[in-house]
Amino acid sequence: MTGRTDALGAGSPAPRAGGSRSRDALIGWSFAAPFVILFLVFMAGPILVALVTSFTDLRVTDIRNPLAIEFIGIENYLAVLGDERFQKAAANTAVFVLVGVPLTMVLGLAAAVGVNQGFARLRTVFRVGFYLPVVTSIVAIAVVWRLLLGTDVGLINATLSITGIDGPGWLSDERYALWSIIAMAAWRNLGFLMVIFLAGLQTIPRDLYEAAEMDGANRWQRFRGITVPLLRPTLLFAAVITGIGYVQFFEEVFVMTQGGPLNSTLSLALYAYRQFSFGNYGHTAATAFVLFVAIAALTFAQFRAFRSET
């Protein structure tokens, strides 16, 4: 991905004479204006307001009475970081990201390679099948997964009981709930990554594989030596997108567990949402910025990791 934009930049036409350049700029800005205005009003503005809010004691009961709002410095941040529930949510989120992102990527890549190489006739069927969860409503998914994971009436435990195993409460036992959610998220999102990887795989020239095959490289060696290195920009893109999404995981737990049992599936986004619904806007804004820093740090680390390997 990055390689291609570099190439475009280098090949851009040389600047023309002054008059037409400013006219070009004007045209350019007028095309960009709708987005820029919307961005400033609905993204940058609120983000700035939220940053200010995070240093105040704003609560829902203050909104008709702005004079009651006081600046309290970094107190919200100290309260957020010192809150045991926040720490629990941060730990859960870390597990979700550190396990979920690699898991989803491996599954997505496996699906992409499989669909790309084998079963030529069934390719469309598999592509649709893997992608379907991505476009399905999370509520519908939750209903189906509840039927799968239910303690007494779930399909998994019902199957296990045939073999004499007494299955645990996949969603109601605090030892398993987060892992169940990770499995569900990976299943739900692997189709999206599969499509991204498929696009990446199409760009790898076939003759590289043919040459390697002539040299006697087996399937695994070809995968390791050709597919993975040439897919690196795509992998980075997938890791960043999935990482950002997973740090903010919310819908899955919101519809499946409400963060329970015993906060074992409480995520940072759900924590922030709760504080917002309690009307603690200052606290919520501080949580959102902690989350923002976490996402920025994760993305930065991912870029570093992928670059250092080249």
Next chain:
Amino acid sequence: MRTQYRLGASLLAIGMVLALAACGRSEDGGGASAGAQASEVDTSAASGEIDVWAMGAEGENLGVLADAFMEEFPDVTVNVTPVPWDAAHDRIVNAIAGGEVPDVTMVGTTWMGEFAALGGLDPVPANIDSSQFFEGAWNTTIVEGTSYAVPWYVETRLLYYRTDLAADGGVTEAPATWDDLKAAAAAMQEAGAEYGISLQPGGTGAWQTFMPFFWQAGGEILGEDGSFTLDGAPCVDALTFYDSFFEEGLTPPAAADVPVEGQFANGEVGSFISGPWMIGIVTDAGAEPDSWTVAHQPTEEAGTSFVGGANLAVLADADNKEAGWAFVEYLSRPEIQVTWYETVSALPSVQSAWDDEALSGDELLSAFGEQLSDAKAPPSIPTWEQVAAEIDAVIEQVTVGDTTPEDGCAAMQEAAAGIGTGQ
């Protein structure tokens, strides 16, 4: 993956709230001032148009009463807007913040403290007689000494139990005390139920099942001085009692995957505690009418239950308060309350409405009517929802986790004190 927009969206919401704050009226300073003066409103000359917001089935069916009202008050036009429950809270907050409000709105009883503290509600006129309502229901309308709404309909929680299973286990009378309740649950389990009772092991709303035990043990959520008193002996007693059902395997150890009514109907669960809406649900689930009944909460220091429901409030920024209060007063008439019960099965908040044959003739409903005279609501403070979430969390830590009731009550008190009463 749309997730990256979530952060933006929540920040956006905060920004909009702030923007609304800037537009909000500041001359009345906001906030509920203690003992705000309630004036009399002359509702006989009501005229003009009023907008009314109502949630759920109430919103969909209120038109029936609005039509009847407009026949009696031909000068008034009532526009009913149904609002989904999920969206109602935020929508009302935004309306109050922006000053663009309906004239009358239905208000969930636990939102009263917040909306009144926002300065969004009009004090109830002095000519509305508070004694016609159930005391517990009327108390939900009072914020810092002033009433800001009128109870519309009520609900309370009773013990639903399988009389046939209880009889098989040798229990022929409704449980009167905590010991009786425990014995009845054990007896029903003995008689073949998988679980004698189904209590909520924490999770959203568990406090509504737990707090009655707290009140029964003599507890009060707020002390005389208005600060939380959750860590006393009543809390420990109640939490120990609640947890004992889990310890002794008398209640499912985790929330069930299937609704309780089905388990109750087929005898897997012997009893549970819930509100009047379950009468129809249990019947639809196939429970034989003579195999079960409802019973008053057990009595220790008291036999108190939880009272919920919804109130009707006129907004402080309403354009037409006269007609608004006239409509609220109309909905509080005993005969209209009975009509409303017949329309959406909402239980009347007005005591005299219960004399009507439609209610007094029904044995199960009468039991609810009886419990309503000994039912309490949590204090109307703006932070209640957050305190309640802490109580739910502690209940889970004690019943599912290994926290002791003593530590649990201390944690409840600490969390509640940290949140404060918002006053």
